[in-house]
Amino acid sequence: MKEQLQALEKEALQKVDDATSLKELQDVRVAYLGKKGPITEVLRGMGKLSKEERPVIGELANKVRGNIADAIDSKKASIEAAELEKQLEEETIDVTLPGRPVPTGGPHLLTSIVEEIEDLFIGMGFEVREGPEVETDYYNFEALNLPKGHPARDMQDSFYITEEILMRTHTSPVQARTMNALEDKRPVKMICPGKVYRRDTDDATHSHQFTQIEGLYVDKNVRMSDLKGVLDRFAKQMFGQGREIRLRPSFFPFTEPSVEMDISCKVCNGEGCSVCKQTGWIEILGAGMVHPRVLEMAGYDPKVYSGFAFGMGPERIAMLKYGVDDIRHFYTNDIRFLKQYHQA
Numbered sequence: 520m521k522e523q524l525q526a527l528e529k530e531a532l533q534k535v536d537d538a539t540s541l542k543e544l545q546d547v548r549v550a551y552l553g554k555k556g557p558i559t560e561v562l563r564g565m566g567k568l569s570k571e572e573r574p575v576i577g578e579l580a581n582k583v584r585g586n587i588a589d590a591i592d593s594k595k596a597s598i599e600a601a602e603l604e605k606q607l608e609e610e611t612i613d614v615t616l617p618g619r620p621v622p623t624g625g626p627h628l629l630t631s632i633v634e635e636i637e638d639l640f641i642g643m644g645f646e647v648r649e650g651p652e653v654e655t656d657y658y659n660f661e662a663l664n665l666p667k668g669h670p671a672r673d674m675q676d677s678f679y680i681t682e683e684i685l686m687r688t689h690t691s692p693v694q695a696r697t698m699n700a701l702e703d704k705r706p707v708k709m710i711c712p713g714k715v716y717r718r719d720t721d722d723a724t725h726s727h728q729f730t731q732i733e734g735l736y737v738d739k740n741v742r743m744s745d746l747k748g749v750l751d752r753f754a755k756q757m758f759g760q761g762r763e764i765r766l767r768p769s770f771f772p773f774t775e776p777s778v779e780m781d782i783s784c785k786v787c788n789g790e791g792c793s794v795c796k797q798t799g800w801i802e803i804l805g806a807g808m809v810h811p812r813v814l815e816m817a818g819y820d821p822k823v824y825s826g827f828a829f830g831m832g833p834e835r836i837a838m839l840k841y842g843v844d845d846i847r848h849f850y851t852n853d854i855r856f857l858k859q860y861h862q863a
Contacts, residue, residue, distance in 0.1 A: 521575075521576065521579060524558070524576070524579050524580055524583050525579075525583070527551065527557050527558060527583065528583040528586060528587060531547065531550075531551040531587045531590075532586070532587065532590050534547045534550075534551075535547055535587070535590045535591055535594050536590075536594070538594060538598070539598070540598065541595065541598055541599070541602075544591055544594055544595055544598065547591060548588075548591050551587055552584060552587060552588060552591075558580060558583060558584055558587075624861070625858075625860075625861030626861070627849075627857065628837055628841070628843075628849065628857070628860040629730060629833050629834065629837060629849055631860065632833045632836055632837045632840075633712050633730065633732065633833050635757070636710075636712070636732055636753075636757070636831075636833065636836070637710065637712065639752075639753060639756050639757070640710045640734065640753075643749065643752070644708055645708050645709055645710050645734065645736075646708065646709050646710075647709070647710055647711070647712070648693050648697055648709045648710070648711045649693065649711060649712075649713060650687075650690070650692055650693035650696050650711060650713070651687070651692075652686060652687055652713065652714055652715075652716075653680065653684060653685075653686060653687070654684070654685060654686070654687035654692050655683060655684060656682070656683045656684070656685060657683075658692035658695050658696055659677075659685060659687050659688060659689075659691075659692050660672060661816075662692070662695035662699075662813070662816050662817070663691050663692070663695060663772065663773040663813060664772045664773050664810050664812045664813050664816075665772050665773070669772065671770075671772045675688040675689065675717055676717055676718040676719070677716075677717065677718065678716050678717075678718060686715075686716035687715055687716065688715055688716065688717050689715050689731055689733065689830065690711045690712065690713050690715060690731045690732065690733045690830070691733050691773060691828070691830065693709075693711035693713070693733070694707075694709070694711065694733060694735040694828065695813070695816075695817060697709055697711075697735070698735075698737065698814075698817035698818070698819065699817050699818065704818055704819055704824075706736075706737060706738035706739075706824075707735055707736065707737040707738075707826070708735070708736045708737075708738070709734070709735050709736075710732055710733065710734040710735075711732070711733050711734075711735075712730065712731070712732040712833070713730065713731065714728060714729070714730055714731075715728070715729060715730070715731045716728050717729075721847065722847075723844065723845040723846060723847070724846055725846065726834070726846050726847065726850065728850075729832060729834050729846070730832065730833045730834060731830060731831070731832055731833075732830070732831050732832075732833060733828065733829065733830040733831075734749075734828060734829045734830075735809070735826060735827075735828045736749075736826050736827055736828075737809060737814070737819060737824055737825070737826030738824065738825075738826065739823060739824060739825070740825065741808075741824075741825045741826050741827060742825070743776070743808060743827070745827065746806055746807075746808070746827035746829070747764075747766060749827075749829075750764060750766075750780055750804075750806060750829065751764050754780075754782050754803070757836060757840065758782055758785055758839070758840060759785065761783075761785075761788070762782045762783055762785065763782070763783040763789065764780055764781065764782055764783075765780070765781050765800060766778040766779070766780055766806075767779045767780075767781065769805060769807075771805060771807055772810070773807075773809070773810050773813050773828065774806070774807025774808055774809060774810055774827075774828055775807065775808060775810045775811070776807055776808060777805065777806070777807035778805070778806050778807055779802055779804075779805055779806075780802075780803050780804050780805070780806055780829075781800035781801060781802050781803060782800070782801055782803050782839075783799060783800060783801075784798075784799055784800065784801050785839075787799065801839060803831065803835065803836070803839070804829055804830060804831035804832075805829065805830055805831075806827065806828065806829035806830070807827065807828065807829075808825065808826065808827050808828075809825070809826040809827060809828050814826070834846050834849055837849070841860065
């Protein structure tokens with residue numbers, strides 16, 4: 520049995536030395552040191568030995584097993600080092616080569632427009648407010664002087680969830696919420712950007728979901744001339760210093776008097792063209808003085824306070840400013856369209 524163990528050791532060490540891959544080495548380990556290997560078989564026959572021979576053979580068997588295991592571990596380290604060296608040679612990187620540019624994205628055109636408008640009004644002392652997109656009928660309509668059954672509600676065909684809950688049709692509810700939340704009834708100067716929803720048929724100029732920015736300024740002695748000054752600065756900042764504005768009478772339930780604001784056409788400079796339909800003017804937003812009833816419902820005394828409000832669509836601003844001819848371009852995620860305005 521002693522000679523058998525010595526022969527197995529010599530045979531195993533030779534196979535370890537001949538192994539050229541980790542798989543071959545693992546095969547040697549299993550073949551000689553596994554549960555069904557020859558060394559295990561030898562140890563199982565130790566019961567036939569005398570008491571004097573058992574410790575001698577047992578010690579020799581453990582020594583043989585240890586020598587083979589050590590040889591396998593040493594060979595494994597050698598093979599791994601050789602494989603790593605080969606991999607490093609094959610994957611050598613020339614650090615002097617110029618780097619490959621990584622394409623980067625940019626803000627969506629509407630995001631850029633909204634941020635530009637926010638920066639403009641923040642510079643005039645307005646703060647930015649936000650509100651829920653799922654709104655109550657009270658804040659979406661009633662608090663804005665649009666009671667149930669009012670015919671002006673037909674102008675905003677809505678997505679109702681229940682009889683009292685709907686997707687907001689404009690961002691004006693944020694104005695009502697803000698005024699109601701101010702218990703000290705201090706002056707309010709804010710804009711509220713966000714998404715709104717209406718049951719419009721999608722086409723080149725309409726969408727069932729779009730963005731809106733509304734503004735509100737309530738204080739003592741706020742006049743229509745203040746509104747005109749703010750809107751004039753907005754128009755010149757967004758469309759160029761050469762833009763002129765005009766205010767036309769209109770109707771909104773939450774403002775009185777109400778106006779539509781036009782800007783002079785930048786294509787023809789007011790001379791008349793196909794863009795402005797030969798009028799020289801392009802409608803841009805609606806505005807007006809806050810209706811006394813809206814002030815009363817928010818807890819403000821209309822005999823002490825007055826204010827103005829305005830609302831605009833960033834999509835329309837972007838379409839006019841950059842010559843976009845279809846509102847659906849903003850939402851179809853065509854990368855060819857979006858990439859044109861990363862630097863806008």
